[in-house]
Amino acid sequence: MLSRRRFLGFGAVAGAALATSQFPLEAFEPSRHGQAVDAKTALGAARANAILLNSNENPYGPLPKTNAAMQQALGWANRYPDFEYDSLVWAIADLHKIQPHQVVTGCGSTELLRVSACAFLAPGSKLILAWPTFEAIPAYAEPTGAEIVKLPLTSNYAHDLDAMLSHTSSGPSLIYICNPNNPTASLTPRKDLDAFMAKLPSNSYLLIDEAYHHFATGSPDYVSYLDQLTSNPRVIVARTFSKIYGMAGMRLGYGVSSEETAARLRRFQNQDNVNMVAAQAGLAALQDTVEMQTATRRIVADRQEFFNQASRRGLKAIPSYANFAMMDAGRPASEVSTYFKNKGILIGRRFPLMDNYVRISFGRPTEMQQFWKVWDEMKSSS
Ligand SMILES: Cc1ncc(COP(=O)(O)O)c(C=O)c1O
Structure with a gap:
């Protein structure tokens, strides 16, 4: 009843669009396509090995x-x-x-x-x-x-x-x-x-x-x-x-x-x-619903642990009502994110008007332990 395709008779429109396609087939010529796939695979491999605290995703996956x-x-x-x-x-x-x-x-x-x-x-x-x-x-x-x-x-x-x-x-x-x-x-x-x-x-x-x-x-x-x-x-x-x-x-x-x-x-x-x-x-x-509530409690517990760790280190973070926190790093965010990237951890980039703040998405407990370990090494290495 609600389906867009059935509702609008989309088949005919799609056919017309294909007939006047602006994308020549040469753009998808096999060798270039192969290179693109290789590049993507390399990126994918790098990402698979990194700790991802940069996009406010749910680190536990789907329910x-x-x-x-x-x-x-x-x-x-x-x-x-x-x-x-x-x-x-x-x-x-x-x-x-x-x-x-x-x-x-x-x-x-x-x-x-x-x-x-x-x-x-x-x-x-x-x-x-x-x-x-x-x-x-x-x-x-x-x-x-x-x-x-x-x-x-x-x-x-x-x-x-x-x-x-x-x-x-x-x-x-x-x-x-x-x-x-x-x-x-x-x-x-x-x-x-x-x-x-x-x-x-x-x-x-x-x-x-x-x-x-x-x-x-x-x-x-x-x-x-x-x-x-x-x-x-x-x-x-x-x-x-x-x-x-x-x-x-x-x-x-x-x-x-x-x-x-x-x-x-x-x-x-x-x-x-x-x-x-x-x-x-x-x-x-x-x-x-039950698993969704469990997932919420898990992230709320992870958030509490993040704030416990931050306060143990005397760090100031904005109170968080989300699955991430914005924390005062006391130094340029871009410097901090580059440092973390070199250690295999991706964190949020620099945000406008908040040069010294870093945005950290909450990862799984083991990922966060690694995050704090790397954070502490940054402090002692500065
Ligand atoms: C406030 C806000 N709205 C929307 C989105 C995008 O969400 P979606 O993945 O549903 O496009 C994000 C993604 O991080 C977000 O932070």
């Missing part, structure tokens, strides 16, 4: 039932995922107690950031966002011709909502709020967001990125914005399967909003953007 579902789905790789797609959308709708037409899927939640930029930005409008924050949406906004307004976080590393509001008066805008925020792992309190929303001009839309929702435990300040959806057509909430569900490589995310707003977003969505394996994996992940 057990998800792994089994992916194996099974591979046997269906020759089929379009029509039925599976519909089931996934229904499952997301059930989870959030909304209608399926309020759900827009994405090839990762990054696609939702792109479709939001396409749907709501144009010359004369503004994208208003914190700085630093997750950097995908300003990149997507750039070709729309909209003005991009980047506003520093407050001293508590929350979004500066007053400053954001002051930029909304001159025309339509899309406000991007990442809560908890990447790279600072910090919260913007719900009550402040509500007060902000109440004052937002009617031509402004709010996109709340809740990629790290499941890790935002332990603070009354955090409440998901999903409860606003039915009453407010100007709110979009983006979620991902890349973090708590450990499916970053599967590329699956979604946005939820009012039906009217979802229809506006869907116009810019890629056709058939969820593959067979991702669809079945996502469905299994949503059904595995």
